Structures are given as structure tokens and as C-alpha cells.
Amino acid sequence: MSPSDPYESLGVRRRINAAGALTRLGGAVMAPEVMAAMAAASRASVDIGELQDAASNRIAEATGAEAGLVTTGAAAALTLAAAASIARWDVAKMAALPHADAFPRDILIPRTHRTGYAHALAASGARLVDIGHNDRGTGAGVRGLEAWEIETALTPSVVAVTFSVNATSIVDLPTVIAVCRASGVPLIVDAAAQLPPKENLRRFIAMGADLVAFSGGKALGGPQASGILAGRRDLVASALLQQLDMDVAPETWTPPKLIDRTNLRGVPHHGIGRGFKAGKEEIVGLLTALDRFMKADDVADNAALETRLKAIAGTLAGIDVALIPAQRTGRVPVLEIAVPDALAMSARLQRNDPPVHLSERHAARGVLTLDPQVLLPEHDAPLAAAIRAALRGATVKP
Numbered sequence: 001m002s003p004s005d006p007y008e009s010l011g012v013r014r015r016i017n018a019a020g021a022l023t024r025l026g027g028a029v030m031a032p033e034v035m036a037a038m039a040a041a042s043r044a045s046v047d048i049g050e051l052q053d054a055a056s057n058r059i060a061e062a063t064g065a066e067a068g069l070v071t072t073g074a075a076a077a078l079t080l081a082a083a084a085s086i087a088r089w090d091v092a093k094m095a096a097l098p099h100a101d102a103f104p105r106d107i108l109i110p111r112t113h114r115t116g117y118a119h120a121l122a123a124s125g126a127r128l129v130d131i132g133h134n135d136r137g138t139g140a141g142v143r144g145l146e147a148w149e150i151e152t153a154l155t156p157s158v159v160a161v162t163f164s165v166n167a168t169s170i171v172d173l174p175t176v177i178a179v180c181r182a183s184g185v186p187l188i189v190d191a192a193a194q195l196p197p198k199e200n201l202r203r204f205i206a207m208g209a210d211l212v213a214f215s216g217g218k219a220l221g222g223p224q225a226s227g228i229l230a231g232r233r234d235l236v237a238s239a240l241l242q243q244l245d246m247d248v249a250p251e252t253w254t255p256p257k258l259i260d261r262t263n264l265r266g267v268p269h270h271g272i273g274r275g276f277k278a279g280k281e282e283i284v285g286l287l288t289a290l291d292r293f294m295k296a297d298d299v300a301d302n303a304a305l306e307t308r309l310k311a312i313a314g315t316l317a318g319i320d321v322a323l324i325p326a327q328r329t330g331r332v333p334v335l336e337i338a339v340p341d342a343l344a345m346s347a348r349l350q351r352n353d354p355p356v357h358l359s360e361r362h363a364a365r366g367v368l369t370l371d372p373q374v375l376l377p378e379h380d381a382p383l384a385a386a387i388r389a390a391l392r393g394a395t396v397k398p
Contacts, residue, residue, distance in 0.1 A: 016379045016386070019357040020218075020371035023073075027217035027224035029374050034221060034288045041284035049256035051283050052240055056258055058287050062294055063212070064202040065230035067258055069240050070216070070283045074192035075120040076276035077213035077229035078162075081188045082107060082124035083272050084211070084238035085160035091268040094242055098125030098272055104157045107188070110145050110172070112137050113164040117190065121162055124272060128162075129153060145172040150179045164190040165204060167330045177208040186210040186235060192227075195219040196331055197298055211235055216282075219331070219373065222289035226282045233258065242271030243278070302326040305372045306333045308380055312370070315384040319391065334359075335370035337387070342368050348390045356386045 007014055021028050052069060059068025071077040086105050087093035093103060107126045109118060112134050122128055131153045135141030150161065163169070163176050173189075180187040189209040194200045196219050204212045209231065216226030229239055237258045244256075250267040278286075306325065313321045313335055320338035339345045342363035349356040359369035375383070 013354055015354055016352075016356045016375070016383050018370045018372065018375045018379075018383055019359040021215075021374050022357075023217070023224065025357060027215075027374075028219070028221045028289075029376065030223070030285070030289070031221055031292060033292065034223075034285050037288040038223065038281040038285040041281045044280075046280055047254075048278075048280065048283075049240075049244055049254075049259075051280060052244075052278075053256045053258055055283050055287055056236065058290065059228055059230050062201055062290055063205050063228075063230040065205045065212070065236075066233040067236035068228060068230040069236050069243070070278045070286050071213075071227040071229050071239075071243070072225045072276045072278050072282065073217065073227040074190070074213045074215040075117065075227075076273070077227045078117070078120040078188065078190060079123045080239035080243060080273045080276065081211045081213060081229055081231075081235070082121045082126045082160065082162075083242050084235045085186050085188065086124060086126060087242065088234070088238055089263040091264055091266050094238075094268045094271050096125075097242075098123065100125035100127075104159050106155070106157045106159060108150065108153050108158055108161040110163065110169075110176075112145075113162070113169070113190075115164065117164070117192070118162075121188075126159070129158070145175060147175050147179050150176060151183070154179075154183050154185060158185060160186045160188050160210075162188040162190065163209075165194060173204075173207060180210070181208055186232070189213070193218065195293070196326075198294060198296070201294075205230060216286045216289065220286070220289045220293050222286040223282045226278065226286040226289075228286070228290075234263075239273065241268055243273035243276055244271075245274070245277065246270050298326075302333055308375075308377065309333055309335050309370065309372060312380055312384050315381075316387060319387070332371070332373050334372070336362070337368045337370060338366055339368060339391070340366070342366050345390055349386055352386045352390070354382075356383060356390075358387075 017025050055070045056067045083097055086100055105126050106129050107121055108131050109128050110132045111130045132145040132149050135143050161180050187210050189204045189212045191204055191212050192215045211231035214228040216222035217224035240258055246269055253267055255261050309323055322336045324334050324336055326333045346360050359371045361369055
């Protein structure tokens, strides 16, 4: 395999990605310093528990949380968050998961948040219990999630409440936090795609969430197989215990500083998160990307993206395009392109050489979105050419 172009050696096509930092397209394009840090990390042996302790300190500084953990993505963070909420410090429960029928395992989830991503919570052995109504989502009414709907569902079998936060749902978050705080039930917030802006790293912890999951391989610019779980020290410690390689002799095991051994009645075996093990390269890469993300100038970066989008829009004469600024998207500026049949157009672009991807998030209303989050500058011109050709019903080679 050629180190200069491994994809060519494998016969895998490079793609023009204007759909965003999607997992199925490989996530972020990592900065040279992140790749360099990962390469350097690969050249040594370290204790992963000690490394996760160091990562916890860095994540805590960035998020304002008590502790943090590098995971293998936001979905893994959610599974570990659910497992921590179920097991806490109980090693017998850790050993039993995902078979949790014998003890409390219910996690309350607002009905409007029940998506395919909720499977990550259920994978821990948790039983998801729907609460609330979908009046806003269906246009049947104006009411959102109410305190009494959560309180009524708080039976002794409930171990946590989960909340998928976005620009629309956040209006209900203070209500959920207040009920969880009053009842002592942990709140797990899925904020996988809520970066940028960087303020969101601290926002949900500051509001009162107990655990927050972020993707590391999207806007943060870290390795695709990385994520962050930040929050309460005891819950993060339980998640870490259920992720680590625990093929250890109890007599010689030195636990990470996050873990207070006096809380354990024994040393657990491999936990449900063993398949989510984060390697030293991913941990160091994620921390390097996090530091880079924290130092970035969001205003300047978005202004540069807007300039590129305006230039692309200027080459799409006769095409119905609209520039949506970062202030409206809550993340980065995008171009919305109105087309007669959005999915047919998207399929045509993906048959291009090289394949071109636009976001299909709003395809149902006849719009394809040009998301520049990971779009390489050298792809701007061929992207515009491919869009023009696709609208003529043709494909184009650069």
C-alpha cells in the first residue's frame, strides 16, 4: 500500500464532501498538528488509565465538568453514560450488563428525541421509556415537555433521563434539568453535533447536565473514532471502569486517579465498553484537536467560509441559492440550493467523477445544503462545476 496515497492503492475513490463532517464520509479532515501528535503517540507504551486521567483534566478545563473521558465517538459516550447510570460503582451490575432485568435500568426519553441514535443508550441494557407528546413536531399543538410528565414517570426503576439537545429542543432543557436536580436522577445530554460554537462545550454542564456527549471526529477536528463524555466525576469514573482493559491481577492493579477503589467491593472484569476502547493515538489526537478548537476564532473562520460560499454562489447563475449565515444555523454558514427533485439531484452528483456529496437534511422540502465544514478549498471550483452539470442532467470530470 502506498503511504502517499493509500486510497488509490486500495481502489477507493476520494470524494468532494460538501455534506458536512458525516461519519459515513470519514468525518473531519484532521489538521497536520493532530496527525503529528497521533504519530508521536504511537511510538510509545503508556498506561491507558493514566492517560485517561490526564485527558480527564484537560476535558474538565475545556468543559467546566468535574471529569471527562475520551471515547470512541459520541455513540460510545452515550452507551457508557447509560451503563454508568445503571451500574454506578456496583461491579456485579457492571459484569451483568447488558442483561439488566434484575435491577433498575429505565432511562426516560422525550418522545420527540426517540431517533436511531437512541439505540446507543439501549445497547447498554437500558430500557428506554418514552415521555411527553409530539405536539410541536407534528404541528398539532404548541406545548413542549412539561415537568409533571417527567415527574409522573420517575419510578424507582428509573436510573437516568436523556435529552438530545439542538437549537429547537433546548427550550425544554431547563425544565428537565430542574426536575432531575430535584429528584437526584442523572441527566444525560446528547450534544454530539452541537459544536461549533465552542461555547457549547461549557454550556450544558453550566446549565446543570450530569453527563454530556460530544463527537470528536466532526467539528472538533479529531480522529473520526473519538468522542467526549464529560460530567460528574463518579459517573465518568464508572464509565471509564467499564471501558478499560481489566485483564489485571487485583493485587497489582493501580486504578486511575479518577477511580476511588474504596467504592468498589472488587475489581470488575471487562465491561460493556471494552469494545469501545480508545487507543493512545485517539486520546492524544482528540486532546490536540480540542486544544486547537478552543484557540480558534469562530468569527474569523465563519467569515472566511462565507467568502468562499459567496464565490461558489456567484458561479451558480440561474440557480436558486440562499446563503444562510452562521448566526441562523448555530454552527457554520451554509448554502441552500433549491432543486426540482433533491434526492435525484443528490444521486446524480454522487455518480460524478469524483463523487460529490451535498447534505440531504432538507431534501424533503426540495433543498440540498452545501455545508462547507470539511470542504477543501481546492474542491470549491470542481464542486460548482459538478452542480451546474448535474442540473443539466449530465456528469462532469474535472
